[in-house]
Amino acid sequence: MNNLVYRDISIMEEAGGCLLCNNPPCTKACPHNLPVDTVIRSLRFENKAGAANRLPQKIPCGTCTSKACMEACLKKKINRPVPIDEMMEETVSYQKVKPENADLSIIFCGVPCENPFFLSSSVVGSNYEMVAKAFEMGWAGVAFKTIGTFVPKEVSPRFDALRKESVPFIGFKNIEQISDHSLLENLGFLKHLKRDYPAKVIIASIMGQTEEEWTYLAKLMTEAGADIIECNFSCPHMAADGLGSDVGQNPELVSAYTRAARKGTHLPILAKMTPNIGNMEIPAVAAVKAGADGIAAINTIKSIMNINLETFSSGPDVEGKTSVGGYSGKAIKPIALRFIHSMKTCDKLKEVPISGMGGIETWRDAAEFLSLGCENIQVTTSVMQYGYRIIEDMIEGMQLYLSIHGLKSVTEIIGKALPKIIPAEELNRDSICYPRFDKSKCIGCGRCYLSCYDGGHQALRQDEETGKPIMNPGKCVGCHLCLAVCPAGAVRQGVRVAKLEEATG
Structure with missing residues (x-):
């Protein structure tokens, strides 16, 4: 490294190679008490200004003879340690930015939110302990893992990842179903979360099998203290008996089930859309006409991946067999943005609030969704890979971006990219x-x-x-x-x- 010409390239490559350990030994070993792990993590999550702000103006890394941080680096056990000393010296060369306390608060579907960052409906928000930890760390809200009237039988294993060259986890597949807690347990989680964190936003994701069940579940979630109801019309591997993505492909069912949920609640309703369709606007419009206040998009994409050419089984491998599952992660971001754009440029949907998701890892990804018209965002796969701690750089990175550009509120970037995307024939x-x-x-x-x-x-x-x-x-x-x-x-x-x-x- 040590070459400003290639600084940005080299530093991101090295940050991408860091294991991002829990209780990192590099920081503990540093004789100069530098926050090694948080600096590298900030770099990995595109928060360069935040990384620079964490270091003093002058650091001793260039003259440090102990290199204790690199001796302690666990990556050394795999091949070679992360070049921490060089990374710290390169990071100091970035301009420090004074945060101007940019306002990240938003109003989504009439509900005040302290920032735009929510956990999406999945395993990352599936019980009281998990969500409480996320709230304590700074997440503004959660779309709680989808609740039904039944408890599904899960398979093992149910996760797999797609890799390319030296890059792990560019895509992720799951065949997990809705909440594996009982309806009574889930209602208890929601009640206690609202009691202990009244300022946080709870979106109760529900999935019924009949119109009566949709009404019943919406009523129970309202009584439990939810702020918003999300109707899951889009789970790609729960497509039997009127469930999941087969519903989202059918505007008549979307309309009927949205109307049924509306009977059970006065709260705002989000219709969660499936990307396993050519034109998402059709079911989205049907949902809004039936009483939905907003749209959540996109859910995961139906997928098959990672064929083992020795056994010809696919992942996740359940005794040599698998099924079509949901694909998520960074690789689906362009697809998600395309669907968001299509809905925000549809005359019947352009004023409808959208909660965006699909491939969001960093504050920059989130800002892209907001710039295409989303009013908040939801995250799952990045949390599954890196943990709730990513919220620190999401919040700080967004605030520093706004400060650098002289913006006072995150709401100022919502929809700013829409005029830049035009029909192909107009280019x-x-x-x-x-x-x-x-x-x-x-x-x-x-x-x-x-x-x-x-x-x-x-x-x-x-x-x-x-x-x-x-x-x-x-x-x-x-x-x-x-x-x-x-x-x-x-x-x-x-x-x-x-x-x-x-x-x-």
């Missing part, structure tokens, strides 16, 4: 934006050349001596595949020029 097709190559950053690896020649328009060649790219503008179409594959950040958007009139005759 400028009469000009070319050529890539610009920064030769001082280029390391001569030839990745841009390979991708352009084998996957693009053969507009680049590689200098035989330096390895650096030479562009033929006569062949370049401005696709920017080179920018996407460059590992050194040496390519960016360059000049935009009008296309030459094509020769005719």
